[in-house]
Amino acid sequence: MDGDKKKGSVPSCMYTTPVYSIPGTGTLKIADLGADQKAQKTNSAGKPVLLKGSTFTAKFEVQNPAKKPPTGPNPPIPDATPQYSGTGTFITTNTKWRGT
Template sequence: MLDFILISGDRAIFNPIFGKAIVAVRPGILKGTGIPTVNKNKICLVGDEKQVIVPGCSYTSPPNVTPGTGTLSIQSLAPNQKARKVKSKRTAVLLKGTTFTAKFQVLVPAQTPTIPPTPDPIPIYLGTGFFTTTNMQVKGT
């Protein structure tokens, strides 16, 4: 099925719910490495999503209501976000698709407001996200 090809400058939007953690999300920006361009921006290839890293996001995870911080990234793509036929440099291009699996890596654990405070024991939370694109012309499959 045809879908829009992602290009440099497109955004990865993270949903704020990561299991029991609530993350103050910010979008990640894609940087394409493909040779062809769309609207003077390089197209994105499978693997470019690994460069989307959003550091310094605060979070809470009840009962740990004193905020902690961590980093957002894309863990894996949905099958409909990888082109089956369109390639650049022998690598599949990225498509807008549906939702990807996101990862929130805790760097400073959220804590309970007790004395002494108890840190959040979970180091990684999984969630979801989706891509938005400014490319409304070129599609691939």
């Protein structure tokens, strides 16, 4: 339902980058919904329901940075980026109801 995106977060997600290939972890959160992801007519308990729609914007907050493999006897180098932005989509298992 509308407002649930604020509660939606996925903690302890693993991540790597092309440079930092030793996995780190962080929390994925929905930053903003796409224009077609909030129902105009369908609601539950008086609130618009969320729809599959196209894409939402997301942010990934790093808790334990990924690391660059060491060169020689040096220790791995941690990723200094505290947050990443991107997009995502909802995947539904609903095959019965259709909202608008």
